[in-house]
Amino acid sequence: MPEGLACLRAAATRYNIDIQLDDKFGDWATCARYAREGAMLPDGWKDVLASYDAIYFGAVGDPSVVPDHTSLWGSLIQFRREFDQYVNLRPCRLMPGIRCPLADKKVGDIDFWVVRENTEGEYSSLGGHMFPGTEREFVIQETVMTRIGVDRILDYAFKLAASRPKKHLTSATKSNGISISMPYWDTRVAEMGKKFPDVEVDKYHIDILTAWFVLRPEIFDVVVGSNLFGDILSDLGPACTGSIGIAPSGNINPEGKWPSLFEPVHGSAPDIAGKGIANPIGMIWAGQMMLEHFGYKEAADGVMRAIEQALEHGGEDVLTPDIGGKGTTKGLGAYVAGLIAK
Amino acid sequence: MPEGLACLRAAATRYNIDIQLDDKFGDWATCARYAREGAMLPDGWKDVLASYDAIYFGAVGDPSVVPDHTSLWGSLIQFRREFDQYVNLRPCRLMPGIRCPLADKKVGDIDFWVVRENTEGEYSSLGGHMFPGTEREFVIQETVMTRIGVDRILDYAFKLAASRPKKHLTSATKSNGISISMPYWDTRVAEMGKKFPDVEVDKYHIDILTAWFVLRPEIFDVVVGSNLFGDILSDLGPACTGSIGIAPSGNINPEGKWPSLFEPVHGSAPDIAGKGIANPIGMIWAGQMMLEHFGYKEAADGVMRAIEQALEHGGEDVLTPDIGGKGTTKGLGAYVAGLIAK
Numbered sequence A, B: 001m002p003e004g005l006a007c008l009r010a011a012a013t014r015y016n017i018d019i020q021l022d023d024k025f026g027d028w029a030t031c032a033r034y035a036r037e038g039a040m041l042p043d044g045w046k047d048v049l050a051s052y053d054a055i056y057f058g059a060v061g062d063p064s065v066v067p068d069h070t071s072l073w074g075s076l077i078q079f080r081r082e083f084d085q086y087v088n089l090r091p092c093r094l095m096p097g098i099r100c101p102l103a104d105k106k107v108g109d110i111d112f113w114v115v116r117e118n119t120e121g122e123y124s125s126l127g128g129h130m131f132p133g134t135e136r137e138f139v140i141q142e143t144v145m146t147r148i149g150v151d152r153i154l155d156y157a158f159k160l161a162a163s164r165p166k167k168h169l170t171s172a173t174k175s176n177g178i179s180i181s182m183p184y185w186d187t188r189v190a191e192m193g194k195k196f197p198d199v200e201v202d203k204y205h206i207d208i209l210t211a212w213f214v215l216r217p218e219i220f221d222v223v224v225g226s227n228l229f230g231d232i233l234s235d236l237g238p239a240c241t242g243s244i245g246i247a248p249s250g251n252i253n254p255e256g257k258w259p260s261l262f263e264p265v266h267g268s269a270p271d272i273a274g275k276g277i278a279n280p281i282g283m284i285w286a287g288q289m290m291l292e293h294f295g296y297k298e299a300a301d302g303v304m305r306a307i308e309q310a311l312e313h314g315g316e317d318v319l320t321p322d323i324g325g326k327g328t329t330k331g332l333g334a335y336v337a338g339l340i341a342k
Ligand SMILES: CC(C)[C@H](C(=O)O)[C@@H](O)C(=O)O
Pocket: A176, A177, A207, B072, B077, B231
């Protein structure tokens, strides 16, 4: 987080942007707070945070202190819902200097976005448990898709696709097996497509779509999916580019009625906490996404260039161990901040 | 299919097994029949097929004649349900001579099974559509997991893991996001684990699990998942080994009360139908799985060796175009059958 803030400050100075960074929330949404006060967040958190434009969020979780379920539902997931951050957006991009787990791919080959519905779908709390503890026991969990919920995520995804050179949208479905919700999703995709005649749309069932992520990731431009399918694809995509440890994630309320949230995709990595070797690129890249989201294109491009240059030319002494170097969090962060400032 | 049958016959002769292959059903479950008679199967199909031990099933579908949904639900999916084939079993195995899409993997590195629940879970027909055509429209689709359904697939998966040298079972879950069905699944895994103290169990959330399939497929031995998660993993796994065009799939009723069904994973590939260049290995390997399922271990091993030898040494003239050769379906099939007979 300090490295991410330093890079944001460097970008603000260099590109002359007035960003007010309030870093007094360091203790919020931490497991340490939970251990002390029995809650991840203080009372009244919503009103306080609602007055900001965005939340720049570090990785949460320390399962030795608080179960992940508690820490995540008490912070990240709660923000997504309470602030109606209905878009989860993640880049899948092959970066210079990063080892790609797929054979024979080079920088430029893979460059697409996953757009995930972030508030409804398979993540609902409707359902129940019948005859518990007996042989006839069963559970039901309901997937809920609303016209409003589906249409607004599709609208976002179509607009994003329309803004890109390839203008190509892929919809993740499973209407050949899941017979009510997924055909409905398909119908809304077809309907929305009529409003965006320039966008080429295709759909894949989620099973074969995951296969294509591995076999031909070059073909994707923007991929849109339900909460669960988007969740899967937005881990698989970064995994396929080797960037799961450095990619960012935006949880966006496009209308700006509520704050959006930008975070690294990676978790809190308790195994290396405190060692000073965590890779700060995910956090910095999350800041880059935030700049881009608010329309500071020049600054966002500058930060992106700095990240790419650092990964390509930083060398062993600067890069962190996870990407083959022996550098430190501080060292790599300072290096990127220096490149931004130049 | 003719190549698959020839290989089964060669194995029966060579290993002296009495297999009765009834090939009079060539017209069943075809789109041609649907076009002619309005149904994929004749009346009374269930009684007829129920008297057999197994169904050796070719790829179905010709979307230019019948929508896939109709042809699949009218055949394959119906068999799975009516014959209570509650296990779907698929090998993920790096084969000699097959290009692996993952970097730096060699034969032997990847060799695991995906066990998928095949009758309930996310594929239920429960749910509905409210306020259709209006702004407040929504759909609900219910995932159903029963004690009986979950326990029997776990029992199968644990037994399979226990029978293998590594004795390692991975459970696919999403209990951090899907709050009723998936925690129930986890509870049953923990409960079943007590009966198999020798089996090492771990669980991964489906999002990160798909990432590990790409990043470290070596770590898996047996992976078990719900109907949807198993569906995804059993396409992704073969994709990661480059074998999605040649892998088989078993739809199994373990008690043998009903016939089990063995099929290739690949679809019907209408684009090359009739050209004589489809790769017959998926069909032959499905036969191999069938032999193994019925306990003909020596014969199954023999067919497997023949497949491996053909892939490794068949050469350009024998291998089909999809795997880099310029051979034909007939040629490759005859080559494998010849190796089996030797
Ligand atoms: C065709 C489809 C309904 C089917 C499934 O999802 O079960 C297929 O993907 C499979 O895995 O056999």
